Amino acid sequence: MGKGVMVDSARVFISHTSDMAQHPDRDASFVRATIDAVNRARLVPVDMAYFAARDGQPAGYCQEQVRSCDVYVAVVGFRYGSIVPDTSVSYTELEFQAATEAGLPRLVFLLDERPDLPVGLLDADRSRIDGFRARLGNAGLILRTFSTVDRLEFEVFHALTELNLGSGGGPARDTLPAGPTVFVGRDGELERITATVTGAAPGSGVVAIHSIDGMPGIGKTALAVHAARRLAGRFPDRRLFVDLRGHTPGHEPTDPADALADLLRADGLDPRQLPDGVHARSALWRDRMNGKRALLVLDNAKSTAQVRPLLPGTDGVLVLITSRLRLADLREATHLNLHLLPSEDAAAMFQRLVPRAEVEPDRVAELVEVCGFLPLAIAITASRFASRPTWSIADLLAELRVDGRMLTVKGEDATVRAAFDLSYRHLPPERQRFFRLLGLHPGDEIDPYAAAALADTTLDHAAEHLDELYNDHLLDETAPRRYRMHDLIRAYTHNRTTTADSSDVRDAAVERLLDYYQHTAGRADRLTAHHTHSMIRTVMTPATAPVLSDWDAAVDWLRVERANLLACLHHATIRNEHQQVVGLTAGLTSLLRREGPWDTAADLHQRAADHAVQINDRLGQANALTDLAATHWLTGDYRGADHLLRQALDHYHELDHALGQAHALTQLGTVQRLISADYSGAEDLLRRALEIYRALDHRLGQAHALTQLGLVRWRTGDYAGAVEVLCEALEIYHALDHRLGQATALYTLGAVRRLAGDYPGAEELLRQALALSRTLDHRLGQANTIHRLGSLRRLTGDYQGAEDLLRQALEHYRALNDRLGLASALADLGIVRRLTEHYPDADDLLRQALDLYRALEHPHGAAYTLAHLGVVRCRTGDYAAGEHQLTQALTALREVGALDDEVEALNYVASLRRMSGYPDRAHALHQKALAVAHDRGYRLEEARALEGLGRAAADLGDIASATSHLRRALDLYQALGVPEAAQVAGALAALDPPHPDETDDGTP
Template sequence: MADGFCLDLLGPLTVRYGRVPLSAGPIRQQAMLAVMALHANQVTSAEQLLDLVWDENPPSSGLRVIPTYVYRIRQTLPPEVALERTTGGYVLRLPPGALDIDRFESAVKAAEQAKDPSLYRDALALFRGEPLSGLPGNYLAGQRRRLTERRDDALSERLGLELSAGRFADVVPELSALVAERPLDERFAAQLMTALFQSGRRAEALETYARTRSLLVDELGVEPGQGLQAVHQLLLRDLAEPAGGRDELPYSGATFIGRTAELESVVKALTPGTRGAPPVVAIDGMAGLGKTALAVQAGRRVAAQYPDGQLFVDLHGHTPGREPLGVDHAVDHLLRGIGVPAEKLPCDPAEREALWRSETAGLRLLIVLDNAPDTRAILPLLPGAPTCAVLVTSRRQLSSLDSSLRLGLDLLAEDEAAALLTELAGAERVAAGDAVDELIELCGRLPLALRIAGSRLRHRPSWPVAHLNERLRARLLTELSGETDGVGPAFAVSYEQLSADQQLMFRRLSLMPGKDIDRYSAAALAGMTSTTAEDVLESLVDASLLLQPRPGRFEFHDLLRKYSAQVMTTDDQGSEAISSLLQYYVRTARRSAAHHHDLLPEDCDHLDADDPDVSQDLAWADAERANLVAAVQLSEREGHDELTVPLTIAVAPYLHLRTRQDELDVVLTAGLAAAQRSGNSAGEARLLFLRGHIGQFRCGPAHGVCDLRRAAELATGEAPALQSHILGSLGYTVGSLDLHSDWPDLLRESLRLAQLADDQRATVSTLGHLAALHARQWNFAVALEYYEQALSMARTLGDERLEPNLLNGMAGCHLDAGNAHPALQAARTAQELAATHALEFPLSYALCHLGEAYRQLGWHAQAVETHRRALEIAVDNCTYLDEVDARLNLGRSLLTHNCRDQAEDQYQLVLRLCEDRQYPLGIAQALVGLADCRESLQPGEAHKLLLRALAAVSDGVHPVLAGRLQDRLAAATSGRSA
């Protein structure tokens, strides 16, 4: 933030712009600024500010002092930093990174993820002394203590990383100073003892413990904590006993890349136990993640703490061609590892296990149990002595094992995967670029796959990375096979150990259309009940063959999905499974759609007893959105036209509601293709209606009229309700294009058909269209009558989601008639209902009307703020007309607020948008706005703009606007003549 605004609290409060310091005012003003900064981008009430800044001694003026201080603070801030007054209080809006506390926390987070001491140093360098030094008040004193503790935490983490890297002598001077400065902080004392001891200064290490213990006892009356005592005991043991014992840890390969955080957590957890039991660490995850390599690396790191030996047993839980190692054989191996001769081994298995626990009672051993099949194979092998440690690896989640740390190993990070490839194949072969990124993606960031790919490149110097990628795309699992193992064989062992139900589910999941799935969709694929399906899915997660990114959702790793598809070729029920899944989606999507849109209500299928309840809110559709889109595409690709059409009809309005316009285009294209291919004229009419109706609001009326006309032709003879919806939308669209068109006849017919079908929703919709077009003709009394009639009917139906659009229309009528107060009430109610039901489109218009009401009432700052919020929502909606309307309103409020240049920017944007889409009404409105901006300074230029605006609407697009422009031009001409 060197080039922008900075507010620094990690020391004396300073305010600067770039490198130029700004005055922060007297101490009490600084205190208020600090409080606001600590609550940045949050509303703080005046009462809170008074309490936090003045504590128990507020000034006699009480709350009246707050605005004065706020005004003074505003004077010190640059324009891009807003200190705003809201209905709830005050909010200081800081740009990202402006506050040094935020920069510190971001830097610490990056350091934690990277385990990089230098990043911790960068973070700590932001402290310029005592945080908030010199500022009064109990609140700021508490924040000072909090920030000091955060600094010490980061400092301790950094020093811990230095010690882990073996830089013992380097950190002794710094730790010595810290211990002298903070003699009661046991963290730094323990770290200094470790650094001194490992540097050969053993007497000083023990002296540090004695001195710290004496201070704790004398000043606080307490003994040192477990952490400091554990370090002391470890030093004493290392002094008393020479290292020795058997080392069975295997060779872990020449390359071990990444896993820094995981390695540190395992090493930390393997510290000799202080809880009366040995530390037990379990590492689990899917095949090929490098669990054994991580375990061996961690074992090497802690070997010195277990001088009586490091024992390693491969339990062969998932070894191709081998049965798991029996407990008897494993115990025998462990007993021989600690020197018990074969002739002394009892015959009885229980006695052998007892002997194992007895012989390890006084030893310091590290036992690595690799490739464990399950918890039952591990329990008899656990020693009882807290001086021992156990490290277990397994493909299964050993959730029933009483472990001090369970580490679910994940895929390599992208940078770690790239580093591994570079190490294996050479930097000259694996230069950064798209081909390497694709190779990492094809290998799924799985270490086993990356090692095989790297080996291929190393031994085939003529192969470019792109060539290997081409081979992988053609036959992924076959290519990722080594001489002795490979990805496919590793997965095959896990698959073969599954039960019949688990294998069936594993295979069928390859057919899921999207990335993830829930238990209901999985049940439809596998032909099970949802309860059984959930149990099977959870068991596949336990077996590390399935991921669970969040509760209730399941997905494959990419390579496992490839393997699942490979074994699915042996299942001849794939087509039936897909059909069952699509039928499930049609049932539930229809039921969900009936509760969140009214564009095309149709009979809902009866849900099966096992289907989920999707009637309450949009949660189901939100969770399944990507799957529903993929299901439509799958349905069309597989030739299920009879399912593609109803599924598209149910899904499309939801995607419009959630402003997923690209996905909406995809499903409508697929649905229309299916309808046309199957000769489903009614379905094609419905889909053309959806595309045309939604299209006119997205891109303007000209973009929907052709689809709506074709839909009307196809719907002739179909259900009256369908015809009513189509004709209603068509009438509104042609009326929006030309008020001299036949829109009244179309809307009257739409209303007749709706009443014939007794479809009250269609009636409400058509009444709304009639009202909107009468309002455009300035017939506000007629328009309001239609709106009131539609609103009354909507409330009779009891569906609040129908109300916001109608209330918005009423607000617009009142505003155009100059009646701000009833408009304000209608817009506020529309805003509340739209927000309650998450209706983004009506919310944008409600805020536009609310802001215009504020403007007409003279509340100009509120008008600008409200119109900015409307524009944010409109842009997020990706709907062209919403954006045009919001920018026009924002331009008007900015101009009224004397922000002429900003207003002109908004009108210029609207002009470009409308010219691109050939929307004459928007062009005219933008030109009128530009004329308003220039009228006082450039009257001649304003006159030309008004003439252009008149030309844009002179063909019946908006007769009322054309008439008003003619009157305005005539008055201007008359004024100049006079």
């Protein structure tokens, strides 16, 4: 991995010749100034004085010290310095080379040349130092000059602070793999890559795009990573690597959208903030890369179409692409075609990997020819030879030539197979079998549990085999106890198991693996799901499986294994393993519901339903339809969800499956509330579900049904009834330690408290819900709660706070593709912009919300938004249009039974009547609003109705009545803590009615 700069402990290597430590004064020298600047930047200076007197091999120790640091600073005068023995370079230039190879940020400060420079600062032979200064100038660095101690300290300090080493943001993200232990040759290719970086003109777009192509094992990735590491210091912001799997046996190439997801996650984006679709992700990727100095390695590409969306297209980015194919239609790229290593370089590579081979140069030349001059084959063969100290190269050659298996350049498979055969034959028979079966895994990574299932062995034996294969360089360890095969090794194992193991053995191994994943995913899903599945087929319990005891462990396992689960599901799908498709999809349900993408989830659940039909698994089909319906209503397709749920309910009735019926009825109640605002119908469905859950003593189902029932009662204004059922649900969730349910119930209770006018109580409940949602990393719960907190801030007059929260909610909804949440947040943001008198913005936001609500066929939301659009029209003087929209909205709200929003709209219509010169009509409408608001406990709307009555009475000349109403409104507004109180207080002051003790009693 790349060198990260640790906050508060970054080490700065200071390179200089001894004269820089003596001038202008020993106690106030240029080196002293540099050290002072490093200390002032709160970094750790590493000066050559620390090791100058070291015995042994000072050159090697010097290089070690450079590599151990995080930043390289050179203070260069006009002396070249001491020469490293047996070389022609000085220690100072050696340090610069080490810093370059290590990818450190390099800061170079040059002493200005002046006629009055002391002799002690001048080299007798100026050619060497002039050459070094010229090489520094050609390295593409920003060179800063100085002439005084104070100027040097100033320049060093500011250059270091510009690196942001102590900003608290941590090191720049670096996902580059470690460079190859030994890299030999490829000088021409490296020069071409480096030249385009150092010679790039500012503002010319990307620094460069290089497409490196050649056969497998030729060293494309090694060259790309080596070049990236060599140039890393020039790209301090991002150094990212992604495997596009263009030619990975048994796998489809990585979709550009998925690759963009990997890049965005590496750049720090939360996975659940990912937008849908390659175009949106590509735009976000380009936006995040804008202005960055970044390096991007796109490894194993399939085509230009796969690569093009990943190109940042911004100034300051270097892109290195590797592919087996020449991407000729990527015209903006420089193409590098790698050939086999020349014999001298191939031999040098082997000898540097195994130094004891240097004593047999002729044998080494023969060996690398047998290896076909292929870097991968040479590396693997060298590893085997290094681990056998008693072998000679002749012994190794004899092994390679068993059965005439010669490694030649012709035929990549033969070349690689021979190298792999050597490692394979030295494995014990049990490990050979284990190794072969690993290649059957459909996914990219494997852990000991999955390996134990695949090989039908114990967990300890699986872990031991994996460790030894890792030590033999046949596996890579991508994370603790997680392993990955190189693509060519995977192809080799496929070939081996096909010839060594019968189809029955292979099929049984894969079935054990899929059973393991289905079993463990099912357990994880049950710990995190909204409801449980009941499958007809009981999956064989694996001998070993990870302990998933709670929500956190289950979610962590699902996230880590997500790619493997999807790969296994794909494997089962293309082989028409119907029951495995149904079961594996069911195990992914909770993860897909929480984290999406929901369109992908819909495709998978539809496929599961189709496969269930093929095996007449009616219960599996009903469960899949229920899960499919959830993805439809999450994406706003309420009618589609309603249709699917009714199909599922029919199946559950035919099967006499009560639990399934309750699940379907609960979701139908939710959809009924959303699709037509049929709140009475929704309540009936939810009551039926609740009766079944209670009869089955299914506590989690009861809590879910009660929560949805609370939502219905909230929307119909039955606050007392809503609080009753929500508190009951919350009690059950607490008893079950179901934190997601607790968050949902608390959120809904907070919404009820808000509408009832208890704003402090509402905020406390919403903050509890938000804390739980964040702990659970539940994106939708966070979005909904942040949205509701924003609405609460609007009511209390904190318009800036409201806008900030609502914009956060909008980001979450867009990332989730939650169109209903998006519509609601847009509408509320439009109201905030209207209240702050930004009427064009308000109009635009409300129109967007209205369009979304209508597309979703959501009459309640559409009517609510239309009412506020009418208010905007009135505020901008278009009373006719405003009245028309308000009247339409009022009628629609009455039809859907949204009493709280109806009263709000009624108050708006009444205010419009008064503003239009009809205070008597306004008075009558406000009186109607007051009666309902007071009866149902809508305290804010009660206050607004009283205010309207007072203002209408004042217009009619009834000052006493106006004063009475306004004083009651003021009392309510002040109790609620809302900004309307100030307006009413002003209106009362303007009326200034006489008090009884101030009346005229006829006295003078």
